[in-house]
Amino acid sequence: MLGLRIRRIEIYVNTNGGRFSTSIPFKDGLNIIRAENSSGKSTCINSVAYGLGLESILGPSRKRPFPKSLYEVIYDNKTEETPYFVNRSSVSISIENSNGKSAILNRDILGDDNKVSVVTDNQSSDYFLGSAGNVGSAVSEKGFHNWLASFIGWSLPNVVTFEGKETKLYLECIFPLFFIEQKRGWSEIQANSPTHYGIKNLKKSAAEFCLGIDSFEHEKKLAKLKHQIETYESDWNGLKSFSESVADFNEVKVSRLGSIDTKDLLPRIEFSYLENDVFVSVYEQKKSLKRLIDKLAIDVAQKSPGDEVLNSKLAAIRVLRRQAEECSRSIEVTMLSISDAESKLATLRHDYDQYQQLKRLRGVGSDISNNLDTEKCPICESDLYDTLGNTSTKRRPMSLDENIAFLKNQLDFFASIRDKSLRQLQDLKSEYKLVLSRMEVERESIEAHRSDLEDINGEVKTILREKIQAESLLKDVQKLKETQDELNERATSLHSSWTTTSDSLKQLKRGRSVANRALVIRKLESLIKSNLEEFGFKTSAVNSVTVSQQTLRPEQEGYDIVAETSASDYIRIIWSYTLSLMELAGAEDSVKHGGFVVFDEPRQHEASKVSFTNLITKAAQSSKYCGQVIFATSLDEEELRISCKDKEVNLVCFDEYILTLNPDTEENVKA
Structure with a gap:
């Protein structure tokens, strides 16, 4: 028209x-x-x-x-x-x-x-x-x-x-x-x-x-679905960051949320408290605190002596101190491992780049034989052999392409070691922070307990204070549990929406005439x-x-x-x-x-x-x-x-x- x-x-x-x-x-x-x-x-x-x-x-x-x-x-x-x-x-x-x-x-x-x-x-x-x-x-x-x-x-x-x-x-x-x-x-x-x-x-x-x-309608629907998927993925990453912030604020450990395309949504968001060298969930912490509060209520009535409590807390401090030392040593070892891996990667990248450049020169017709002296060792200038034991048989070392493939494998290998060490370092630092925080709480509790023992009614005051602290902590645990439930509910909803939208996008792409x-x-x-x-x-x-x-x-x-x-x-x-x-x-x-x-x-x-x-x-x-x-x-x-x-x-x-x-x-x- x-x-x-x-x-x-x-x-x-x-x-x-x-x-x-x-x-x-x-x-x-x-x-x-x-x-x-x-x-x-x-x-x-x-x-x-x-x-x-x-x-x-x-x-x-x-x-x-x-x-x-x-x-x-x-x-x-x-x-x-x-x-x-x-x-x-x-x-x-x-x-x-x-x-x-x-x-x-x-x-x-x-x-x-x-x-x-x-x-x-x-x-x-x-x-x-x-x-x-x-x-x-x-x-x-x-x-x-x-x-x-x-x-x-x-x-x-x-x-x-x-x-x-x-x-x-x-x-x-x-x-x-x-x-x-x-x-x-x-x-x-x-x-x-x-x-x-x-x-x-x-x-x-x-x-x-x-x-x-x-x-136009087809392209518009495609763009709309892609935009929705990007929004869900952005919200998912925001959810992961928020859960880590909540864990940091409450001084607890959190299991990292998996990728949004994970079918079974595992692992879910779970916050864990460090108790006696063991991480326990918010549900277990809630039960444990309730039992402690009930026990303290009985102790108040019976006016239990405070020496046993003090000894128990001192023992807990010693355990936490040993755990902190172990975390510190592990962090140091892990950092050395990362540094070593980075050093190896730097050397490998340099060699890999050099070989790639030589391959490019060879590809454009250059004679690179002078750049590949494989008859002598570049360090001691000794003859190169295929074995350290028997030097009677001499064999030419790996070709240029074989060296490139070998270096690529080595790069991938050491990169995986470095990445694994980085993840371990992050977990160790988080655990170390939790241990130090727990030690500080225990020290304050011991000082307060010792002060109370000097008072004539110190035993009762100590028990009451501990009961009040346990009740306050129980409220915090309850709030954290509610937050955990809300985050997991939001994660489930996002995952479901993302899955549905992704399936719709695939069908729309296939259905275009x-x-x-x-x-x-x-x-x-x-x-x-x-x-x-x-x-x-x-x-x-x-x-x-x-x-x-x-x-x-x-x-x-x-x-x-x-x-x-x-x-x-x-x-x-x-x-x-x-x-x-x-x-x-x-x-x-x-x-x-x-x-x-x-x-x-x-x-x-x-x-x-x-x-x-x-x-x-x-x-x-x-x-x-x-x-x-x-x-x-x-x-x-x-x-x-x-x-x-x-x-x-x-x-x-x-x-x-x-x-x-x-x-x-x-x-x-x-x-």
């Missing part, structure tokens, strides 16, 4: 000495604006994009895509160049959609440039460009791009940004497929696609929309090849051109064709691709197209006259399917007329500036 046709463009510039203006009509098929350089051709071409509110497709920093003659000073001719000062300028575009409905778009250039006045059925309505608060022009009922998309007959899909959010596939993202401006447009297909929207796979999404390949996609791509590929032949491509080169299933752009033997062809050839590829897309839309209702193609100076890089003449022929044939092509060129007029001979071409030529002075208009008096 071809969405629009341009029927006329008009540009007005009000000055202190009169109004400058131009009016250029357009027909179906090929329209050519011919003028010398610096006469206003690009101004006319850019006014098409500007009038449609699509100036961003003219390239970056093209918010004002016109010369100063439309903003500041304009001259009446190229010889006298009398200056006139601009006080207002505007553009008016007459358009028609595929249903035959007409509209006139009026937009200020110098003036209120964020407003577009639309005249339909002799009624004028104003629409805004840009955004109004959080609502943009493509969404709001008062937004011009929302109106324009509806006028064309398009329902713009939602696509995914790099942040995983949804946004519209804006018109500015689609029209670079149809509009090739002079400065950057010929550098590649879709050269001026805007990136500031942050849309993921922008060029591919625009091409898919035009080709009618319904994958490619039949319709492949058919449309084959049709586009066939049209491109046909056009390339007409534009003078070699037959062998044409046969190697395909349309990528991934990017939907032309490629040659699996590579982006821009890197594989000359500049003039790539210009012809842009011609072929752009015109093929419009021709396909003219034949297929499911394929969407803006309805017109704009080429500013299409004969780039000295494309041959024959190729350019064939381009004119092909573009003129677009009238057969109601397509429209607009050229702007500075080619010699006589040469151009010869190329257009016997062809249906609307050729509009200018010898002077395209914008001419009309000093007697009423508008000038008002200005």
Whole structure:
């Protein structure tokens, strides 16, 4: 479906000495604006994009895509160049959609440039460009791009940004497929696609929309599921960090939570207290404290003597001290082991890199035999043998590839030793910290107990204090148990959600249909090849051109064709691709197209006259399917007329500036 046709463009510039203006009509098929350089051709071409509110497709920093003659000073001719000062300028575009409905778009250039006045059925309505608060022009009922998309007959899909959010596939993202401006447009297909929207796979999404390949919802679902999975994994890692922080705050040990893709979710989050050289769970600690509290209640009633308690606590201190010493020695040994492993790894990496470099030299044809002296030991310069015992049989040491493989195995081996030692070191430090904390608690308890024994009622006070401490600890244990249960409940929920979402993602990837996609791509590929032949491509080169299933752009033997062809050839590829897309839309209702193609100076890089003449022929044939092509060129007029001979071409030529002075208009008096 071809969405629009341009029927006329008009540009007005009000000055202190009169109004400058131009009016250029357009027909179906090929329209050519011919003028010398610096006469206003690009101004006319850019006014098409500007009038449609699509100036961003003219390239970056093209918010004002016109010369100063439309903003500041304009001259009446190229010889006298009398200056006139601009006080207002505007553009008016007459358009028609595929249903035959007409509209006139009026937009200020110098003036209120964020407003577009639309005249339909002799009624004028104003629409805004840009955004109004959080609502943009493509969404709001008062937004011009929302109106324009509806006028064309398009329902713009939602696509995914790099942040995983949804946004519209804006018109500015689609029209670079149809509009090739002079400065950057010929550098590649879709050269001026805007990136500031942050849309993921922008060029591919625009091409898919035009080709009618319904994958937007599929891609959106894929992106949504991937984002959910990333969120679950992030929450899972946060849960692990939080559980370790809770353990550190409560001075307990925690079992590390496994990976989220672990099927059985083992090990679960479990906090453990160190009691008498043994780690006990929060459940066991809770039971133990309850028994202790009950016992202390009985001891208070019986006024148990305190000496036995003191001796018991002193014995516990001795046990904890021995345990701390053992942890300290183990930490020291483990750190030495890590240091030794790191040293070996550094040496192995150096040797591995050296051998890799030698292998690379050998691969490019260098003789590396001088760098591999395997006859002598590099330390003592003794002969090398394959055994330490019997030196009667001499054998050449390992080859270069064997050395590389051996060093790689050694690197993996010592890396595993280091990583295992690092994990052991972390566990030992945690245990050492817990032991020191317990020792401090026991010391404070002993000091308090000794102080109480000096009091006449010290025995009872000691028991009561211990009972109070046990009751307080029981409350802490109960809170820790509740936290543990909550964390495990959250872990179970996250694991379940992650598993379900991962399964959905796998099914969605498997369920994607490619039949319709492949058919449309084959049709586009066939049209491109046909056009390339007409534009003078070699037959062998044409046969190697395909349309990528991934990017939907032309490629040659699996590579982006821009890197594989000359500049003039790539210009012809842009011609072929752009015109093929419009021709396909003219034949297929499911394929969407803006309805017109704009080429500013299409004969780039000295494309041959024959190729350019064939381009004119092909573009003129677009009238057969109601397509429209607009050229702007500075080619010699006589040469151009010869190329257009016997062809249906609307050729509009200018010898002077395209914008001419009309000093007697009423508008000038008002200005």
